[in-house]
Amino acid sequence: MFGFIGKHIGLNLNFRVLFYIAAALLPLALVTGYVRANNIRWYISPSDPYIQTWSDTTAITVDDDWSNFIAINGYRGDDLTTGVGVDPQTVLADGESTPLMVIANQANPNNLAAAGVAEFDGLANPTVALKGSATADAPHLLIQLNKESCPDTKFITVSYNVRDLDSTRTDALQQVALQFRVGTTGNFTNVPGAFVYDATEGSRATRVTPVFGTLPHIPVSDNIIYLRILTTNAAGGINEWVGIDDITIGCYAPTASNVTVSGRVTGGGRATVLMTDQEGNSRSVKTNSFGLYRFDDVPAGQTYTLNAYSKGSQYDPKVVTVADSVTDLDFYPQP
Numbered sequence: 001m002f003g004f005i006g007k008h009i010g011l012n013l014n015f016r017v018l019f020y021i022a023a024a025l026l027p028l029a030l031v032t033g034y035v036r037a038n039n040i041r042w043y044i045s046p047s048d049p050y051i052q053t054w055s056d057t058t059a060i061t062v063d064d065d066w067s068n069f070i071a072i073n074g075y076r077g078d079d080l081t082t083g084v085g086v087d088p089q090t091v092l093a094d095g096e097s098t099p100l101m102v103i104a105n106q107a108n109p110n111n112l113a114a115a116g117v118a119e120f121d122g123l124a125n126p127t128v129a130l131k132g133s134a135t136a137d138a139p140h141l142l143i144q145l146n147k148e149s150c151p152d153t154k155f156i157t158v159s160y161n162v163r164d165l166d167s168t169r170t171d172a173l174q175q176v177a178l179q180f181r182v183g184t185t186g187n188f189t190n191v192p193g194a195f196v197y198d199a200t201e202g203s204r205a206t207r208v209t210p211v212f213g214t215l216p217h218i219p220v221s222d223n224i225i226y227l228r229i230l231t232t233n234a235a236g237g238i239n240e241w242v243g244i245d246d247i248t249i250g251c252y253a254p255t256a257s258n259v260t261v262s263g264r265v266t267g268g269g270r271a272t273v274l275m276t277d278q279e280g281n282s283r284s285v286k287t288n289s290f291g292l293y294r295f296d297d298v299p300a301g302q303t304y305t306l307n308a309y310s311k312g313s314q315y316d317p318k319v320v321t322v323a324d325s326v327t328d329l330d331f332y333p334q335p
């Protein structure tokens with residue numbers, strides 16, 4: 001058949017040989033697996049949240065093949081940053097040109113030396129996990145959504161559990177950030193209330209850090225939303241596998257009532273936290289002796305800017321959209 005095509009479309013002999021080789025290798029590639037992304041967007045609506053618990057352990061069977069999923073892919077994030085211990089909230093460039101990755105069918109996070117993105121389906125509670133390295137500078141999960149079925153009066157909320165999977169004595173400072181982007185290209189924007197400063201501890205693999213973030217209002221005309229959950233090569237190049245599990249992305253009505261916004265300011269003594277609404281109205285609170293602060297009676301459904309001030313430390317402002325109470329809006333000093 002190929003000879004027939006070759007004659008009729010004028011392929012020369014060398015092309016025909018290549019054609020035969022490619023045709024012969026194709027089934028091999030299908031059997032051994034190769035890099036395959038899925039490019040299907042999840043249409044999020046009030047009745048159709050996006051949920052991923054990784055309980056289907058047969059969805060990933062070969063390395064780097066994400067084709068059995070909808071809307072989610074993993075990337076190794078090479079050179080999105082080249083430092084160690086870089087705050088992932090500041091790593092915003094697109095990573096889709098870095099290697100698509102998943103190490104399939106793993107059972108032991110303690111002795112998987114490779115890093116990047118892995119599927120641990122041999123755990124009692126299977127999960128996909130991230131781990132940084134000098135190669136996998138900013139490994140991440142990328143989720144593609146279409147929000148045209150989510151009414152403009154509602155918010156997109158994102159929750160997941162970050163799980164420490166490494167029970168060796170290693171204790172990395174494993175940071176995890178949530179980011180979003182409107183549209184298919186360009187930089188991402190960090191979601192401050194969803195930041196995890198350290199998801200792990202040494203000598204055990206039991207810590208679970210629940211994350212809850214709300215995206216700011218995005219105009220109706222911009223329906224393509226990308227979400228990204230990423231870690232970075234941690235300080236000292238010491239890293240632990242962290243599971244990104246129980247992902248739920250909802251289209252959520254803001255609570256009509258007032259909520260609380262609270263967190264902690266680390267470094268320095270007593271700090272002052274200033275909260276400013278979209279109209280420029282501000283109020284402030286002082287942290288207690290543990291560095292904790294709390295604003296009560298915050299109208300839900302708005303976006304606020306929070307600034308922290310203390311002697312000897314400087315902090316980046318945080319912009320947070322509040323659909324429900326926020327309990328972990330923590331400030332860490334700039335290096």
Ligand SMILES: [Ca+2]
Binds near residue numbers: 058
């Ligand atoms: Ca599997």
Ligand SMILES: [Ca+2]
Binds near residue numbers: 165205
């Ligand atoms: Ca650990």
Ligand SMILES: [Ca+2]
Binds near residue numbers: 172173174199200
């Ligand atoms: Ca740690």
